[in-house]
Amino acid sequence: MPALPSPKRSSPRRVVSRRKTLALVITEHLRQEIVTGVREPGSKISEPTIAAAHDVSRAPVRESLRQLEREGLVVFDAVGRSRVVQLTNDDVEDICGIRASLESTAAGHAATRFHAAIEQTLRSNVAEMEEATTLDEVSQLDLAFHAAIMEASGRRRLITAWRAIEPQLRLWLGTLQRLREAISADVLAATLAAHRDLIDVLASGDATAARKAVEVHIASWVCESGGSA
Amino acid sequence: MPALPSPKRSSPRRVVSRRKTLALVITEHLRQEIVTGVREPGSKISEPTIAAAHDVSRAPVRESLRQLEREGLVVFDAVGRSRVVQLTNDDVEDICGIRASLESTAAGHAATRFHAAIEQTLRSNVAEMEEATTLDEVSQLDLAFHAAIMEASGRRRLITAWRAIEPQLRLWLGTLQRLREAISADVLAATLAAHRDLIDVLASGDATAARKAVEVHIASWVCESGGSA
């Protein structure tokens, strides 16, 4: 073996496991830490520290941070320092507005190409939510429901745009959750009802009605979830 | 051969010029190549090749490509290969729809905080466009005009989202331009008139009217520019 400049590596050169880059693993981990509040908004993020924590080099960490920047969870300052984003009320308001626009547009498309598989997915999501007990579970399922509608639209660009803001929604939801622990039975029931209605509207194939329904649903949700303004 | 730590550097270690990373330079160059069509949609992009072309290592190139992915100009396949995006009609339609939504929302905000400096910027843009002679110039100024409105809204998130799709608009515009060489005097006049009207509406401070006006402006523009659907 050629005496390498630094023969101090212990582990046998990590294997690039098929379809699962280190950057991806780290991204998921960091995202989780951010949306759950383990990393507080505004706190600094250091590449070397994270690299050491995961026992990897800085390369995949850098890539992760850029990805998280794209997701709006991390911000870089002029000198390249990164920190966890601090969402302002305006930010949340904008995000919700964009989201409403994207989802209602997507719903319109989804209505015109609705089919059994999609309905199946949505209905089972509702069924799962009926069983959910923690606020966190409900949030997860709610997002999954909306994600399913986006997917159902089949519009690449809409989906991309939605994915770009979804993590920020999760961050905001996480922040809210940490304030109020319990689930309101009323809210849960209302959400379930609204989702069932949405499925029916989508199944009807009426694009215009679907757009409107989603817009209303999100608007009401924003209000009762603790309007941002 | 046991390569020594590497005492063979020839160039005097490129200086990290303040506030201008290599990645940024390369990003700009690649973006230019893509939106101008020098790099054809769907063509492969190789990191080593680009790195060699700019005489840099792959690190900044990788970062550039990720940035361009965020801008929607480059796509990565499952194995990490990158290519220039190929916009579909659906994509363009979605992009225009998102854009209209973002800009009209921004216009609403801009109307409520309109002031002299903004008006100055917008009016001088119109003045410049009156002097413009090439189709390319007009496009640039048109985009700058709309960018100015976004900035005028002062909404961080709206601006971020808009920046995320703007390059794709440029790509599409570039594609169109390559089809029709000349500028239609009618279209130019109409655009100028529309922009002047927009400034007036914004100056009036009527948010609702501003939103509507922008929406109409963009919709009509999409139609005459060669509607996607």
Next chain:
DNA sequence: CTCCTAAAAACTGTCGACAGTTCGGGGGGG
């Protein structure tokens, strides 16, 4: 006790290297 300065510590941007994977072509078999 506070404010300012200089050395130390910690970072980011970029580089060249290497291992494993994937793509492209050529040769052989059906």
Next chain:
DNA sequence: CCCCCCCGAACTGTCGACAGTTTTTAGGAG
């Protein structure tokens, strides 16, 4: 003449290193 397998070329993901900066820390001066 077409299809399949194997080999070499080209790539991507990741690593450790280093130079230039920025942020801290540790002292001193006032």
